[in-house]
Amino acid sequence: MVNCMTKINCYPNQTNNAGFGAALAALFCLWFALHDVSAADWTVSSSNSLPLDTSGTSFSVDEMSGVTYLGPAPEIGKHRFLTVQDNGNGVITFDAAFDLDGNLVSAETVGSLSLSVSADFEGIAQVGDSIFLSDENGPGVREFDPTTGALLQTVSIPTLFTSNKRLNLGFEPLAYDAQAARLWTATESALTVDGPVATPTTGSTVRLLELNLSGGIATAGKQFAYEVEPIHGGGSSAQNGLVELVSLPDGTLLGLERSLAATTPAFLSRIYEIDFDSATDVSVAPFDVGLLGQTFTKVGKELLWSGSAGGGFGQNLEGLTVGPRLPSGDWVLLGVVDNGDPISSNTIVSLRASPTTPIAFDLD
Numbered sequence: 001m002v003n004c005m006t007k008i009n010c011y012p013n014q015t016n017n018a019g020f021g022a023a024l025a026a027l028f029c030l031w032f033a034l035h036d037v038s039a040a041d042w043t044v045s046s047s048n049s050l051p052l053d054t055s056g057t058s059f060s061v062d063e064m065s066g067v068t069y070l071g072p073a074p075e076i077g078k079h080r081f082l083t084v085q086d087n088g089n090g091v092i093t094f095d096a097a098f099d100l101d102g103n104l105v106s107a108e109t110v111g112s113l114s115l116s117v118s119a120d121f122e123g124i125a126q127v128g129d130s131i132f133l134s135d136e137n138g139p140g141v142r143e144f145d146p147t148t149g150a151l152l153q154t155v156s157i158p159t160l161f162t163s164n165k166r167l168n169l170g171f172e173p174l175a176y177d178a179q180a181a182r183l184w185t186a187t188e189s190a191l192t193v194d195g196p197v198a199t200p201t202t203g204s205t206v207r208l209l210e211l212n213l214s215g216g217i218a219t220a221g222k223q224f225a226y227e228v229e230p231i232h233g234g235g236s237s238a239q240n241g242l243v244e245l246v247s248l249p250d251g252t253l254l255g256l257e258r259s260l261a262a263t264t265p266a267f268l269s270r271i272y273e274i275d276f277d278s279a280t281d282v283s284v285a286p287f288d289v290g291l292l293g294q295t296f297t298k299v300g301k302e303l304l305w306s307g308s309a310g311g312g313f314g315q316n317l318e319g320l321t322v323g324p325r326l327p328s329g330d331w332v333l334l335g336v337v338d339n340g341d342p343i344s345s346n347t348i349v350s351l352r353a354s355p356t357t358p359i360a361f362d363l364d
Helices: 018-035 159-163
Strands: 042-051 064-072 078-085 088-098 104-119 121-127 130-135 140-144 151-154 171-177 182-187 204-214 217-228 239-247 253-260 267-275 300-307 317-325 331-337 347-355
Touching: 042 104, 064 130, 064 171, 064 331, 078 121, 078 317, 088 317, 088 347, 104 130, 104 140, 104 151, 104 347, 121 182, 121 239, 121 317, 130 171, 140 171, 171 253, 182 217, 182 239, 204 239, 217 239, 239 317, 253 317, 267 317, 317 347
Parallel strands: 042 300, 064 121, 064 317, 121 171, 171 239
Antiparallel strands: 042 347, 064 078, 078 088, 088 104, 121 130, 130 140, 140 151, 171 182, 182 204, 204 217, 239 253, 253 267, 267 300, 317 331, 331 347
């Protein structure tokens, strides 16, 4: 059920209608209660994919892992995105154009930036005039100036994460929830004190971490357990993990899982809507030292989309962000593929996110 106090913002750009807005919001909450529906429910459908055009650039584009939307590009009809590479300190700017249904028409690189710190950066999120990036092997989160690449802030992370991480399975996702002024990150797979990695028959319990933003400073908040699905097949390199989080315009959080197995497709991508109702905050005792042997309630999740990015054997879809809003009222979900394996390439993927209950107010 929708939480009307946090999900509905009747007049985000007006200050003189507080009484009327509260009354109208109350009426909508009553309507939702009587009809047992939720304004937070979404569907996701496939659009298309294109290779990223790098022919006009002099810099190398490799291993795109995270992506964030900056807004309309200087060229009319195009939209600007930043993607981070997980092999050093490179951030790439690219522009994309879409048709009225959200299908990609073009995607080409237009610039690059070297950050002042090199790390295994995996996620990226624009927050105001800066960008935050998640580092898989810290694991950590840092803030940078997107113009100069200068380091602005290193976020303090609970020692539970830094002391119990698995190699290359730390903070892969990163999302910014503008409605609540917070970031979300998570471990790709379970911490050693929380459980095993995923197998073809069992999942893996990862931790979602909330980072609250106040006065420009990010501080660790609540934590929640999230169950990653079993791998969709076997093989010596088989794995599955939570590789991205996406905050939709109403604050609903999506999770992107990436599964690799010796089958067809080799890469299977799955997008879930996350439900925090009744979930246990595991940032407090006794859960703050590990989840093994503990009793707790994980977040709920509902499958919205499953498929092979780029078709065929599938490709390694690692980054996902909310893009422009379409004339229909839906939103583009724009993804990037990490080309660090024999079957993946520098591919841009477009999907479409639709609220199952029309959003009555402008949440842009």
